[in-house]
Amino acid sequence: MISVEDAQALCLGLIRQTGPDTVPLAQGLGRTLAAPLTARRDQPPFSASAMDGYAILSGDAARGDVFTVVGEAAAGHGWAGTVGPSQAVRIFTGAPVPAGADRVVIQENVDRDGDTITLTEDLGQNINIRPQGADFKSDFILKAPRVLTAADLALIAAMNHADVTVARRVKVALISTGDELIMPGGTPTPDQIIASNVFALQAMLTQSGAEPLVLPIAPDTPEALDAVLMQAAEWGADLIVTIGGASVGDHDLVAPALDRFGVTRSFHKIAMRPGKPLMAGAKGDTAFLGLPGNPVSAVVCGHLFLLPMVRRALGQTDVLPKGRTARLAAPLPKGGPRAHYMRAVFDEGDTSRTVTAFDKQDSSMLTVLADANCLLLRPIGDGPKDTGDPVTIYPI
Ligand SMILES: Nc1nc2c(c(=O)[nH]1)N[C@H]1C(S)=C(S)[C@@H](COP(=O)(O)OP(=O)(O)OC[C@H]3O[C@@H](n4cnc5c(N)ncnc54)[C@H](O)[C@@H]3O)O[C@H]1N2
Ligand code: MOO
Numbered sequence: 001m002i003s004v005e006d007a008q009a010l011c012l013g014l015i016r017q018t019g020p021d022t023v024p025l026a027q028g029l030g031r032t033l034a035a036p037l038t039a040r041r042d043q044p045p046f047s048a049s050a051m052d053g054y055a056i057l058s059g060d061a062a063r064g065d066v067f068t069v070v071g072e073a074a075a076g077h078g079w080a081g082t083v084g085p086s087q088a089v090r091i092f093t094g095a096p097v098p099a100g101a102d103r104v105v106i107q108e109n110v111d112r113d114g115d116t117i118t119l120t121e122d123l124g125q126n127i128n129i130r131p132q133g134a135d136f137k138s139d140f141i142l143k144a145p146r147v148l149t150a151a152d153l154a155l156i157a158a159m160n161h162a163d164v165t166v167a168r169r170v171k172v173a174l175i176s177t178g179d180e181l182i183m184p185g186g187t188p189t190p191d192q193i194i195a196s197n198v199f200a201l202q203a204m205l206t207q208s209g210a211e212p213l214v215l216p217i218a219p220d221t222p223e224a225l226d227a228v229l230m231q232a233a234e235w236g237a238d239l240i241v242t243i244g245g246a247s248v249g250d251h252d253l254v255a256p257a258l259d260r261f262g263v264t265r266s267f268h269k270i271a272m273r274p275g276k277p278l279m280a281g282a283k284g285d286t287a288f289l290g291l292p293g294n295p296v297s298a299v300v301c302g303h304l305f306l307l308p309m310v311r312r313a314l315g316q317t318d319v320l321p322k323g324r325t326a327r328l329a330a331p332l333p334k335g336g337p338r339a340h341y342m343r344a345v346f347d348e349g350d351t352s353r354t355v356t357a358f359d360k361q362d363s364s365m366l367t368v369l370a371d372a373n374c375l376l377l378r379p380i381g382d383g384p385k386d387t388g389d390p391v392t393i394y395p396i
Contacts, residue, residue: 001271003380004339008308008320010266011280014287015239015309021168025157028148030209031166032314039140040160042133046096049073051128054088054110054117055101063122069115073098088117097129104128145315147209169211170239170313172306173232174198177245177254178293179220196366197243197291197298204302210310213237220245225257237286238313241306244293246277254290255279263288271380273338274363275301294363300341300375303396323377323392326355328385335382343372346393355393372396 002010020034049055056067067088073079075094083089083100091097091104106128110117135158142156148164156164181195182188198214205212213235218228225245232240245254246268255268258281268279268290274297279290289306291298303321311319326346343365346355357376358368374393385391 001269001276001338002267004270004272004304007267007270007272007278007280008305011287011289011305011309012312012319014266014280014282015170015313016285016287017315018168018170018238018313020165022163022165025153025162025164028153028156028164028166029150030207031148031164031169032209032316033142033144033146033148033152034165034167034315036144037142037156037159037161037164039136039138042137043135043158044130044132046078047132048130049091049093049095049097049104049128050130051104051106052092053104053106053108053128055083055091055097055104056088057083057085057100058103058123058127059085061119061123063119065119067117067119069112069117071098102127102129145317147316167209167314169209170310171235171237172205172210172212172239172241172310173215173235173237174201174205174212175215175225175228175232175240175242176217177220177225177242178217179251181217181244183217197293197295200295200299201241201243201291201302201306204299204307205310208307208310209314218242220251220253222253222257222260225253226260229257229261233286239287239289239306239309242288242290243298244291246279246290246292248277252277258288258290271338272304273336273340275304275341276338278305280305292363295366296343296363296369299369300363303375303394304341321394323394324353325390326353326374326376326393328387328389328391329354329356331387332357332378332385334384335378335380337380339380340378340382341375341394342378343368344374344376344393345372346374346395355391 070087071079072090073095074092078096079089079098083098089098109121176195176198180192182192184194202212215228218225242254245252263281263283265281270278277292281288291301308319342357344355344357360368374395377392
């Protein structure tokens with residue numbers, strides 16, 4: 001059995017990067033910027049007032065000085081003249097600062113009487129002007145790759161781009177396998193259970209910028225599995241993910257089905273708990289990942305292998321889950337021969353981050369997984385741990 005790290009490296013080597021896709025900016029959230037983007041103008045494009053007040057040429061002006069109001073500048077409507085000594089232009093937040101003026105005095109600090117204002121305070125440090133290009137200049141470049149956030153969309157809009165070139169969503173086909181499965185809302189026979197894994201995986205994929213397609217459940221026959229794999233290929237999947245049937249039982253049909261399909265197997269079985277029966281391979285440009293059927297195993301493998309493959313396909317660089325250190329809130333017995341990713345809850349305390357593993361670690365338990373906010377890693381052969389000992393956790 002290979003290690004988690006080796007399996008992750010092999011998985012990342014199997015997936016091809018998707019090409020570019022240009023989309024309207026409003027559809028850019030969460031997409032991965034595929035090429036550097038250069039600003040088309042300075043922001044602000046002119047020196048702009050940061051406050052409502054009066055633009056003046058300040059010289060050595062002080063409290064009690066009087067200025068004549070000679071014009072008005074509003075956002076979207078500048079004043080075309082030049083401000084001279086003892087002159088003021090009424091100005092509003094966002095308006096271009098007129099030529100000659102070097103400061104905006106806020107209106108709270110003047111008395112206005114007709115066309116004159118009198119300073120009621122000495123001038124402070126703040127000139128209340130945002131210089132042209134203070135936010136960014138027209139040579140500003142937003143670097144790629146970058147997963148676009150809401151703030152990024154506003155920034156790109158301010159750079160005057162209506163569209164954005166992102167990585168095409170990676171197409172991931174999800175195939176649940178097993179005679180025992182029925183979709184939620186149906187009427188199961190006494191021996192059936194509800195296909196649940198695919199809903200977690202579909203959501204995780206969507207959140208990560210993939211385009212998932214949930215295919216019909218494949219019953220436990222070679223013909224049914226072959227037919228659904230063919231459907232996935234015809235859809236143009238970049239990555240075909242099977243769920244279940246990965247282990248060694250008589251009804252675990254996925255490995256032979258992938259062989260028949262012409263998939264070159266990269267590995268099968270890893271030194272990990274949960275997730276031992278994981279398999280991966282490729283056929284041409286299509287990658288294959290065979291997830292174990294146990295719900296927790298499928299989701300944990302989704303975090304550790306599937307999502308990194310998606311991120312790699314989108315051209316992202318930092319694709320593996322990031323470990324953090326936390327202190328154990330309770331002792332743990334010694335670890336086993338497989339790396340154990342325990343379901344746990346971490347808490348950002350005032351002085352240190354603490355983590356508590358759940359007592360129940362059965363890989364079928366969705367209630368435990370749903371209450372977990374991290375995976376607590378016990379490396380292979382880890383010794384017993386005491387309260388307060390540092391461990392690595394992966395937020396999920
Ligand atoms: N003799 C051995 N038996 C098993 C081994 C082993 O090494 N030797 N490994 C165990 C481990 S670890 C796991 S994990 C499971 C996974 O096996 P499979 O990938 O073949 O999964 P299935 O047998 O198809 O299903 C396991 C379990 O999960 C349920 N399941 C399957 N698909 C779904 C789904 N889409 N949604 C919800 N639940 C699902 C299924 O009904 C089973 O209860 O094998 C162990 N056995
Ligand atoms: O490794 Mo299985 O994935 O423990 O339940």
